[in-house]
Amino acid sequence: MSRPPLTPRTIVTAAADLADRDGFDAIVMSSVARALGVRTASLYGHLKDRAAVCDGVHELALAELAEVVADAVAGRSRRDALVGLGAAQRDYARRFPGRWEALQRRASPGVVHSDAARRLATLTIAVLRGYGLSEVEVVHAVRMLAAFVNGFVALERTGGFDYRDPDTEVSWERALDALDTVFTSWAGGAQ
Numbered sequence: 095m096s097r098p099p100l101t102p103r104t105i106v107t108a109a110a111d112l113a114d115r116d117g118f119d120a121i122v123m124s125s126v127a128r129a130l131g132v133r134t135a136s137l138y139g140h141l142k143d144r145a146a147v148c149d150g151v152h153e154l155a156l157a158e159l160a161e162v163v164a165d166a167v168a169g170r171s172r173r174d175a176l177v178g179l180g181a182a183q184r185d186y187a188r189r190f191p192g193r194w195e196a197l198q199r200r201a202s203p204g205v206v207h208s209d210a211a212r213r214l215a216t217l218t219i220a221v222l223r224g225y226g227l228s229e230v231e232v233v234h235a236v237r238m239l240a241a242f243v244n245g246f247v248a249l250e251r252t253g254g255f256d257y258r259d260p261d262t263e264v265s266w267e268r269a270l271d272a273l274d275t276v277f278t279s280w281a282g283g284a285q
Contacts, residue, residue, distance in 0.1 A: 097131055102140045104130065106150030113151060113192025118199070120192075121148055149202050155193035156210035159186050163217045173274040175221040180243055180270055187247045198244060225277040235277055242269060 098104050108129045109121045116125075123144055127134040141147050162185070166178035187194040205211060222235045246266065249255055255262045 100130065100132060100136060100140060102150065105137055105140055105147060106154050109147045110151045110154055110190075110193050110196075113196065114190050115192070118148075118151075118192050118195040121151065123147070145202070148196065148199075149205050151193065152196045152199065152201055152205045153208050153210050155190070155196045156205070156208065156214050158190070158193065159183065159197070160210055160214040160217060162186055163214060167217060167221055171224045172278070173270075175224055176239075176274055176277070177270055179218065179221050180239075180266075183243050184247055184266070187251075191251070194247070222277065225280070227277070227280060231280060235280065238276075239273065242273060 105126060109126045112125055112129055113121050121144065123137055124134045126147060127137055130137075137147075141150065159182070162182045163179055166182035167175045170178050201211065218236055218239070219232055222232045222239070225235070227235055246269065250262060255265070
């Protein structure tokens with residue numbers, strides 16, 4: 095079986111797979127080259143350095159997550175859209191832990207202004223605008239939602255919820271209900 099041609103996309107995908115298997119910090123040029131069966135020097139003809147590879151993984155994760163979020167929120171509004179958005183993010187974090195970790199790191203200006211970042215931001219903002227929030231209030235709501243999802247996913251991943259009943263699914267649903275209530279009332283009291 096022949097290997098696919100070496101391109102920026104194949105390098106970034108190999109790095110993302112490596113991150114999912116071994117953690118984001120495992121992305122080093124020599125490990126990516128080994129995974130592709132090439133010499134490390136071969137990578138530099140396609141991507142400048144490790145930072146470029148990490149940016150590629152970040153952008154790949156944004157694009158993939160935007161796809162699953164788009165499917166999860168299509169035709170839904172308010173609570174149903176919020177539940178779809180949260181579930182899509184949580185499932186993505188579980189399936190692709192290294193890619194998710196890339197999303198938790200500071201994005202370079204190039205990644206911030208990428209089409210993938212714009213698409214994911216637009217989808218997230220659309221869900222929260224469904225609550226009637228103003229432009230400024232949507233920013234606060236996005237931050238609150240991100241803190242909830244990231245915190246829950248991190249605690250779940252490290253086993254922080256393992257030793258208490260009820261099941262974490264109950265807590266997840268209760269928290270989404272609470273967020274729905276907050277966002278619904280927030281719109282009425284926004285300044």
